[in-house]
Amino acid sequence: xAVDESQERFEHPLYQFMEKMPGVDIGLTxxxxxxxxxxxxxxxxxxxxxxxxxxEFMAAACGRFDMDRIGTIARGTPRQCDVMxxxxxxxxxMAPRVKKLWDQMPEPKWAIAMGSCAIxxxxxxxxxxxxxxxxxxxxxxVYVPGCPPNPDHLLMGFRRLQxxxxxxxxxxxxxxxxxxxxxxxxxSVPRYGSDRDPVWDEAQLQSxxxxxxxxxxxxxxxxxxxxxxxxxxxxxxxxxxxxxxxAE
Amino acid sequence: MSLPxxxxxxxxxxxxxxxxxxxxxxxxxxxxxAFATALKDELDFRFFVTVVSVHYxxxxxxxxxxxxGTEAVPGKPDCTQVCYRVRRLPNAERKTVVVPFRVxxxxxxxxxxxxxxxxxxxxxxxEQYDLVGTVFADHPDLRRIMMPEDWVGHPLRRDYAIETAxxxxx
Numbered sequence: 001x002a003v004d005e006s007q008e009r010f011e012h013p014l015y016q017f018m019e020k021m022p023g024v025d026i027g028l029t030x031x032x033x034x035x036x037x038x039x040x041x042x043x044x045x046x047x048x049x050x051x052x053x054x055x056e057f058m059a060a061a062c063g064r065f066d067m068d069r070i071g072t073i074a075r076g077t078p079r080q081c082d083v084m085x086x087x088x089x090x091x092x093x094m095a096p097r098v099k100k101l102w103d104q105m106p107e108p109k110w111a112i113a114m115g116s117c118a119i120x121x122x123x124x125x126x127x128x129x130x131x132x133x134x135x136x137x138x139x140x141x142v143y144v145p146g147c148p149p150n151p152d153h154l155l156m157g158f159r160r161l162q163x164x165x166x167x168x169x170x171x172x173x174x175x176x177x178x179x180x181x182x183x184x185x186x187x188s189v190p191r192y193g194s195d196r197d198p199v200w201d202e203a204q205l206q207s208x209x210x211x212x213x214x215x216x217x218x219x220x221x222x223x224x225x226x227x228x229x230x231x232x233x234x235x236x237x238x239x240x241x242x243x244x245x246x247a248e
Numbered sequence: 249m250s251l252p253x254x255x256x257x258x259x260x261x262x263x264x265x266x267x268x269x270x271x272x273x274x275x276x277x278x279x280x281x282a283f284a285t286a287l288k289d290e291l292d293f294r295f296f297v298t299v300v301s302v303h304y305x306x307x308x309x310x311x312x313x314x315x316x317g318t319e320a321v322p323g324k325p326d327c328t329q330v331c332y333r334v335r336r337l338p339n340a341e342r343k344t345v346v347v348p349f350r351v352x353x354x355x356x357x358x359x360x361x362x363x364x365x366x367x368x369x370x371x372x373x374x375e376q377y378d379l380v381g382t383v384f385a386d387h388p389d390l391r392r393i394m395m396p397e398d399w400v401g402h403p404l405r406r407d408y409a410i411e412t413a414x415x416x417x418x
Binding site: 129 | 399403414
C-alpha cells in the first residue's frame with residue numbers, strides 16, 4: 001500500500017524562495033533577530049507540577065495538543081530548562097524546594113504560574129500551610145488562570161510568553177502581567193470563633209443544596225448580602241443669606 | 249455496625265465493660281498495650297487500620313439559671329481522644345470485621361504507643377503527633393512527618409491560630 005507523502009512535507013516559504021531564485025543562497029539577518037528566534041522557539045519547560053494542574057500539563061504535552069510543536073519540551077532537570085511552570089498548590093514545606101529549583105535554572109529564565117492555586121492560593125489560601133501565590137517569593141512572567149486551565153490556556157500562556165520575549169529583546173516596553181483579580185469570595189472554612197457573615201454561609205449552603213436541581217438554575221433566588229453603602233458625602237455648607245444681613 | 253461476640257467477651261473480661269457502644273470501649277491507658285496485644289494474639293486482629301486523635305477544647309461549666317430556665321452545662325477539661333481501628337482479615341471460615349477502641353488523654357499527659365504491637369501504627373502515630381500533638385510514649389521515632397521540621401504548634405488543635413504566619417513563605 002502506497003502512501004502519498006507529497007503533501008506531508010513542510011518547507012518554509014523563505015527556503016522555497018531561496019531555492020527558486022538563482023544566486024540567492026544566503027539569507028541575511030541580524031544576529032540579535034536570529035538569537036531571539038532561537039530563544040523564543042526553544043522554551044524547554046521544567047514542570048513544577050504538584051496537583052491537578054499537572055494533569056492538564058500532561059494533556060498539553062500529549063498528542064492532541066502537542067506542546068512540542070512550538071518548541072516547549074518538558075525536561076526532568078532544572079539545569080536544562082528555560083521556563084518553570086508552577087502547576088498546583090505550593091505549600092509552606094514545598095516553597096523552599098521550589099525556590100531552590102528556580103535558583104538552579106540558568107539564565108535567561110521565565111516562570112509561568114498555572115492555575116489559581118499557584119496564582120493566589122485560591123480557596124486554599126486561608127489554610128495554615130499554603131503559600132498565597134508563588135509570586136510572593138519568586139518572579140512570575142505569565143499568569144494562566146483557571147481551575148485547572150485547559151491545555152489551550154496553557155498553550156496561550158506560552159504564546160504570550162513568546163510575545164513578551166520577542167518584544168523585550170526588541171527593546172520595546174512590555175507591560176508586566178498582573179495577578180488576575182478574583183471575581184469570587186474565597187470560601188473560607190468555618191473557624192473557631194469566626195466572625196464571618198452568616199448570610200454568606202447560608203448562601204453557600206443553599207447553593208450546594210440546590211446543585212442537584214439542575215445546572216446553573218439553582219442560583220436563582222439566591223440573595224447575597226448587599227455590599228455596605230458608601231458613606232454619604234458631607235453636605236455643602238449653606239450659603240449665608242442676605243436676609244440676615246438685612247436684619248442687621 | 250455490630251461488634252463481634254469475642255470482642256465483647258474480651259472487653260468484659262479484660263476491661264470489665266458490659267455494654268460496648270458502637271464507638272468502641274474506652275480503654276484505660278494503663279491497660280492499652282495489654283488490650284491491644286490480646287486483640288492481636290488471641291483474636292487475630294492483625295491489620296492496623298488507622299489511629300485518629302481528636303482534640304476537645306475546654307468547656308466552662310455553666311450553672312443552671314432558674315429565671316431564664318436554662319439547664320446547667322457540665323464543664324469539660326481540655327483533652328484528646330485517640331481512636332483506633334483494627335481489622336481482622338477474612339479467611340475461609342469467617343468474614344472480615346473492624347473493631348474500634350478509644351483512649352482518653354488529658355492535655356499534657358502521654359499515651360502508650362502501639363507501634364510495638366502493630367508496626368503499621370508507627371507512621372500513623374507520627375502523623376497524629378504532628379497534626380494534633382498527641383505524645384505517644386515509647387514511640388521509636390516520634391518526629392514530624394507532614395509539616396515542615398521547624399513548624400511551631402500542631403495545626404489541628406482547636407486552639408491553633410490558623411492565621412499564624414510562617415516567615416518568609418506565608
